[in-house]
Amino acid sequence: MKFVCSKSNLVSGLQIVSKAVPAKTTMSILQCILIDTTEGVIKFIANDMELGIETIVDGNILDRGYIAIDAKIFFDIIRKLPDNDVTIESQNTEGNIKVTISCEKAKFTILGRSGDDFSYLPAIERIDGIQISQYTLRNIILQTIFSISDNDTNKVMGGELFEVDGNMLKMVSLDGHRISIRRVELASSYGFKKVIVPGKALSEVSKILTDSTESIVSIFFTDKHVLFEFDKTVVVSRLLEGEYFNIDQMLSSDYETKLTINRREFLDCIDRATLLVKEGDKRPVIISIEDGFLEMKINSAVGSMDEKVDIEKQGKDLKIGFNPKFLIDALRAIDDDNVDIYLVNPKAPCFIKDADASYTYLILPVNFTTVD
Amino acid sequence: MKFVCSKSNLVSGLQIVSKAVPAKTTMSILQCILIDTTEGVIKFIANDMELGIETIVDGNILDRGYIAIDAKIFFDIIRKLPDNDVTIESQNTEGNIKVTISCEKAKFTILGRSGDDFSYLPAIERIDGIQISQYTLRNIILQTIFSISDNDTNKVMGGELFEVDGNMLKMVSLDGHRISIRRVELASSYGFKKVIVPGKALSEVSKILTDSTESIVSIFFTDKHVLFEFDKTVVVSRLLEGEYFNIDQMLSSDYETKLTINRREFLDCIDRATLLVKEGDKRPVIISIEDGFLEMKINSAVGSMDEKVDIEKQGKDLKIGFNPKFLIDALRAIDDDNVDIYLVNPKAPCFIKDADASYTYLILPVNFTTVD
The missing domain is CATH 3.10.150.10 (DNA Polymerase III, subunit A, domain 2)
Incomplete structure (x- = not known):
């Protein structure tokens, strides 16, 4: 695999996917990101099995392939490079994957891993999605997320209720002492949907979203997953299982x-x-x-x-x-x-x-x- | 004691003297600042017995007096007040000193202490001082202080050599692996002086100094102390005792x-x-x-x-x-x-x-x- 990207594009892409790289884990492959250029685009993927993020980085592919690489070391190196084009090349010799990162007169060599060890994001069918601006979604997350609770005996308190009814989206969080509710009107009308999205996923999504009122996020649901798609980025999270509180009676x-x-x-x-x-x-x-x-x-x-x-x-x-x-x-x-x-x-x-x-x-x- | 000051003047004054308030100490009076209006100016003083700082705050004295007050609590309260005039008043009832801090509709009451418990700064005669701009002094401190060492077996490594010879000022720090030396020309010529100033004092002085090339610092020495005087502030520090290394031979x-x-x-x-x-x-x-x-x-x-x-x-x-x-x-x-x-x-x-x-x-x- 070999490709060339500007340093700034690499930094933006890594900033996005790093949010799904766990700080600590016993499975070292989860601390890697997958770089996949097999489909003719440069795709970065991170996946901690609860939350997965995939983003496309602009650049020039010279030789298609895919490898996994330690996210922290890779990002640390990219960040310190001069502000110029970066060439990334992997070589597989006797099962050892060597990744060379070069920029101007600087050349780094680190070990990579086989991309085959990496778990791709679950496949989610993109049907019946709802649409909302990045600005609005970011705001209603930030305006409710503070009252979720990491109560271990009641897991659903660690997530937010995400309820679509016609053209209304309602987000709710509660921790036993308080309830936060935000309601926004959507541009179109949809069927009734009610899921519980983990706080961690919402928190990371809110950090990637911009404050653009023009740019749209599409949100898709399955029984087990929610998928957010915007710009060149896809975020997939497992849903929390269980029944949310009946807040109307409160x-x-x-x-x-x-x-x-x-x-x-x-x-x-x-x-x-x-x-x-x-x-x-x-x-x-x-x-x-x-x-x-x-x-x-x-x-x-x-x-x-x-x-x-x-x-x-x-x-x-x-x-x-x-x-x-x-x-x-x-x-x-x-x-x-x-x-x-x-x-x-x-x-x-x-x-x-x-x-x-x-x-x-x-x-x-x-x-x-x-x-x- | 009663006086009125703008919040911003109080904050500036407290920022300066707080640098001589130790974070931890067994002597609670050292965590206080002294507010002294007996001489017709509003003077804040802090003194940790190694380093002492005194500064004058503009305001309007209604009733002269002096009290000691916990620096952290007092500063926390002042910082959170509305941006307006603040009235500070102390009342002594049966040995209990109550300090009232009021601003607009907010009123705080905290306990003060008798100013008599407080140690004033040592009296230093201001003769034969050298003069240097705030900008230059700040720079040569920051450009040398990183190579002092907190080596316990050799205390002088925890300070910097401060040597005046004619119109040259030389500052030196060393830690056994490296030596940093800065030399600057002074506007006038002075006699030969050689002292070792503790790193802590230089570090705090550098934080108070501005980058003004116009404003002058006067520096006075005695056998045991150094005094920096600039704007409305006086900083006094003990000197380190001992002989500095003969760096010329290195x-x-x-x-x-x-x-x-x-x-x-x-x-x-x-x-x-x-x-x-x-x-x-x-x-x-x-x-x-x-x-x-x-x-x-x-x-x-x-x-x-x-x-x-x-x-x-x-x-x-x-x-x-x-x-x-x-x-x-x-x-x-x-x-x-x-x-x-x-x-x-x-x-x-x-x-x-x-x-x-x-x-x-x-x-x-x-x-x-x-x-x-």
Whole structure:
């Protein structure tokens, strides 16, 4: 096998597929990427058996073939080469595969492995796919993924519900203390689909996606797999098996208190309050909601803090405690300048949601009378 | 005590004095800074007994006084405040010092300590000081400090020689394998002075100095201390006791081979060679110097690398091995596009120096025949 690519194309391709190379594994072949030029394109593939990524790199093939090569060493070498054309050539002598990487006056030789040891991605039929812009998919992943949980006793919490119904896509994550829901309208209408996609796959996909609103991602499902296809890249992940929680029964539109607050001011205020709380100390922030303002108070061994933030309020006064991290995560995932918060009483969940329910963040309060 | 300062002035002042607050100590007062407004200016002081820093912060004093306050907590609070005026007030009730920090609608209360527990900086007479621009002092520190050593058996290696002779300032550091020397001309002429300044003090001073060529640092010495004074800041450090090495006898101007090489190309080439060497493996890079080029080779369990770099050469061909880190450190500390390297034989030190000896980097070679 022999081909020539620019350094920058190699770096882009390796950045993409590296995301499916496990940091640690007992199977050394999983730490390799496959370079396959047999079909007349330069294809890089990585596959950790849960998640597989394949991407095509522009370049000039001189001699077709396929080999596996240690991803980390290969990427480290490519990264340090001068910014110029790189020639990659493999030679098989008596079962030893030598890979030569040359660029300008620099020449590296490392050992490769037979491509036959490598597992290709599972074949997924591309039918009934849904289409969404890279920008939108990336956003709704980032706006929900923080509340998945690596709860070992309930595996489905480690993934997100991915539900298509007509022209609506809904993504949901929950960890037992909070639920994050995003809904977006799709350009076309599709049948009903409901799968659970592992958090790891969504997280890696979100890192490869660009913020292009023009460029489209096609998503295909089988019983066991999901496939994301965009630009010259394909990402395949196993689905999580099991039944997702029935979240509709946890959502309610009744409330006793509704407040509207400047998101940035509220975030900064919580941020300051958490200053006085040491890492690992689960002290809640106590929020008193009154006419025209909310007052946040925190007391700890380090000191005390007290701050008022202007609000618009409807309904009853209320005093309620929260894990500040949960409020911060939800508020950071929202773009709006002002947010509406719906509350019932100090023991009932609070909802941060917008009028057309494009986002809903449910957060359970903390029983502060026993803590503080 | 009560005063008002802008948040940004407080942050700048705290950034400066924090550098003399030890990360860990058994004496909790050392983790405090002293705020002293008794002389009509707002002065922040930190002092870990080896290194002390004092700086003046612009603001408006309403009530003079002095207190000590935990540096980390205080700085964390200030950093998170809105970008506006901050009022700091201390109240002493029954021996308890309460410090209130308020800004807009946020109010923090933390405990302070009596300023009487705090050690002020040692009084240093400001006579016979030398003057140098912030830019130059910062540069010559950064260009030499990497080769100090925390060798416990020879404490002076943990500092730098600081020698003034007439209008020349010389700074020297060495670690047993290499010597770094920088010489700069001062604007005036001074008497002969020779002290050893701890690396810690130089490192912190270099972080506070700006790259201003206009702003001047005055440096004063006593038998036991050095004092740096610039802008509104004073840094005092103890000196290291003992006799520095006689480096003049280690320097020689004889050579058998002289080569001129593009510094960037040489650096990149060494950088690539070290890729194949695992952390902790002390494998040298082997350099063969011939007419018109040098060839660098490295062989390791990971693979092999071979690269040629153009040079201009005078004198004999030579094959010599080096610890690549030492070459990289020296080459990075030089600004010139091309550097001159002087060599004698594979066992004698190599010198990287410029024509007027504003820099001299001596590096001992590695005996590669036993290693490779």
